[in-house]
Amino acid sequence: MADPHGPREGQATPLPSADPALLRVEGLSVAHGALQVLWEVDLHLAEGEILVVLGANGAGKSTLLSAIGGHLPPLGGRLVLDKVDITRLPASRRARMGLILMTEQGVFPDLSVGENLRLGAWRLGRSEAAASIEEALTRFEELAGRLRSPAGSLSGGQRKMLGLAKALAGRPRVLVLDEPSAGLSPLYVKQVVADLASLRRDGPAVLLAEQNVAFLELADRVAVLEGGRVRFTGSLTELRRDEALAEAFFGLEGRAPA
Amino acid sequence: MLFEFAVVAGILFGVYYALLGVGLNLVFGVLQVVNLAHGDVVMLGSYLAFEAYYAWHLNPLWAVVIGVVPALVAGGALYAGVGPRLARAADPEMLSLVLFFGISQIIEALATVAFGNNQRSVPASSLGAAPLRILGERYPRDWWVVAGVSAFVLAALFAYLYASPVGRATRAVMSSPRESAAVGIDVRRVSVATFGVGTFLAASAGVLGVFLLGGVNPTEGVSITVTAFAVIVLGGLGNAPGTVLGGLVFGLATELTQTYASTWSGLVPYVLLLVVMLARPKGLLSKSARVA
Numbered sequence: 001m002a003d004p005h006g007p008r009e010g011q012a013t014p015l016p017s018a019d020p021a022l023l024r025v026e027g028l029s030v031a032h033g034a035l036q037v038l039w040e041v042d043l044h045l046a047e048g049e050i051l052v053v054l055g056a057n058g059a060g061k062s063t064l065l066s067a068i069g070g071h072l073p074p075l076g077g078r079l080v081l082d083k084v085d086i087t088r089l090p091a092s093r094r095a096r097m098g099l100i101l102m103t104e105q106g107v108f109p110d111l112s113v114g115e116n117l118r119l120g121a122w123r124l125g126r127s128e129a130a131a132s133i134e135e136a137l138t139r140f141e142e143l144a145g146r147l148r149s150p151a152g153s154l155s156g157g158q159r160k161m162l163g164l165a166k167a168l169a170g171r172p173r174v175l176v177l178d179e180p181s182a183g184l185s186p187l188y189v190k191q192v193v194a195d196l197a198s199l200r201r202d203g204p205a206v207l208l209a210e211q212n213v214a215f216l217e218l219a220d221r222v223a224v225l226e227g228g229r230v231r232f233t234g235s236l237t238e239l240r241r242d243e244a245l246a247e248a249f250f251g252l253e254g255r256a257p258a
Numbered sequence: 259m260l261f262e263f264a265v266v267a268g269i270l271f272g273v274y275y276a277l278l279g280v281g282l283n284l285v286f287g288v289l290q291v292v293n294l295a296h297g298d299v300v301m302l303g304s305y306l307a308f309e310a311y312y313a314w315h316l317n318p319l320w321a322v323v324i325g326v327v328p329a330l331v332a333g334g335a336l337y338a339g340v341g342p343r344l345a346r347a348a349d350p351e352m353l354s355l356v357l358f359f360g361i362s363q364i365i366e367a368l369a370t371v372a373f374g375n376n377q378r379s380v381p382a383s384s385l386g387a388a389p390l391r392i393l394g395e396r397y398p399r400d401w402w403v404v405a406g407v408s409a410f411v412l413a414a415l416f417a418y419l420y421a422s423p424v425g426r427a428t429r430a431v432m433s434s435p436r437e438s439a440a441v442g443i444d445v446r447r448v449s450v451a452t453f454g455v456g457t458f459l460a461a462s463a464g465v466l467g468v469f470l471l472g473g474v475n476p477t478e479g480v481s482i483t484v485t486a487f488a489v490i491v492l493g494g495l496g497n498a499p500g501t502v503l504g505g506l507v508f509g510l511a512t513e514l515t516q517t518y519a520s521t522w523s524g525l526v527p528y529v530l531l532l533v534v535m536l537a538r539p540k541g542l543l544s545k546s547a548r549v550a
């Protein structure tokens with residue numbers, strides 16, 4: 001699975017033809033201005049898999065997701081989506097290929113709920129867009145009654161719901177979520193976790209960055225970022241076995257087997 | 259009766275001022291750039307009306323139609339040329355100010371060479387002679403025609419922004435460029451299209467301005483940019499529908515001062531600009547709870 005000594009920058013790595021990974025992050029290094037935030041991060045995500053990236057504030061989660069989405073140019077390393085090198089592609093091209101990043105804001109506040117959904121389906125053809133919006137509205141019924149309201153007038157929880165509905169309206173192949181729990185009450189966090197859980201069957205592959213351990217129940221695999229480096233990747237059970245990490249994320253009771 | 263006259267005139271001029279400002283605001287909303295050459299494009303539009311009337315013997319309003327393609331192409335090409343350089347700049351706001359100030363000066367110099375330094379005008383009678391009456395007052399016909407054409411162009415603009423996919427993408431970029439890229443919108447192409455549309459809006463305001471602004475001369479660009487800027491600050495920077503309100507408030511304010519204290523009317527744009535900047539920096543329509 002995760003290979004801590006994965007490919008490094010500059011090293012030619014022909015991908016095996018039967019590569020199961022839909023998205024590959026290889027030796028990714030990223031800086032904000034003069035400050036390097038990520039060092040040679042290696043991650044991979046298979047079709048339909050949910051990978052939760054855990055990390056404290058400042059560990060580099062948002063930077064990682066921004067770089068994957070195409071909003072920050074990397075210093076080095078590669079990004080491969082379905083065997084296509086996307087490292088140099090702009091964010092809009094990546095989105096049109098089905099790599100969709102839900103930012104922390106997640107919506108267009110000045111536009112109506114309906115327009116947000118239509119823009120979410122921007123990459124799709126007309127009839128597919130209509131179908132996917134319909135689907136999103138069936139899943140998120142609460143939004144159907146508010147299609148004409150500006151997104152900026154929604155409550156924090158509803159806005160997050162719209163952000164998710166908008167991202168799904170684009171029928172993503174890889175859905176990248178930046179702290180979906182940020183600014184939400186515990187009740188809404190539960191709701192978002194349930195929404196994501198309902199995606200499981202033939203849903204997109206999901207890469208989700210969080211501090212909130214409530215999202216771990218969704219995870220097929222977990223990666224831990226610390227100081228801009230991948231400190232751990234593996235299953236939840238393996239994470240719980242690592243004493244230091246388990247204590248950091250679950251507190252003392254975390255050491256007990258789940 | 260003086261008051262009614264000033265109010266109706268203020269509304270007619272206000273609709274025109276909305277058109278004068280809306281191109282500048284659209285460009286600001288999408289590109290975060292104050293196009294200091296806006297007034298110079300308006301000036302070129304006025305010369306186009308002048309040429310249409312005197313050289314080609316057309317109704318000067320045809321200049322609005324004649325200007326569509328050249329304005330879209332020239333504006334789009336200009337931004338396609340300078341946009342990538344601006345995007346790479348360490349300080350894009352400052353660079354764009356300097357850049358568009360330079361373009362403004364170049365247009366002014368070229369216009370002086372091409373058209374001479376004199377004030378030119380097109381007779382209002384070219385739009386029909388009979389004044390129109392409302393509430394017992396007579397208003398020059400060109401005011402009505404200009405306000406009507408302005409309203410038509412504004413309506414077409416809003417149809418574009420609210421009912422076409424490119425228009426929706428334009429409003430998406432105005433709301434959040436980053437989010438737009440995240441759904442797959444090519445922000446650069448939207449920017450190029452917007453600069454083209456903004457250039458057309460400025461040129462069409464120029465065609466009409468040859469009547470309402472009292473003719474045209476090559477150096478008028480700067481003061482027109484200031485007027486347009488006052489209008490869009492009133493309505494809210496980056497808020498296209500707000501510009502209509504901004505135009506109306508500006509039109510009423512100038513007409514009322516012109517009626518009751520005409521010596522002061524030149525001050526109106528600057529005073530309004532200051533008052534709004536201090537009291538409601540996000541424009542008259544802004545809500546305190548609005549999330550950017």
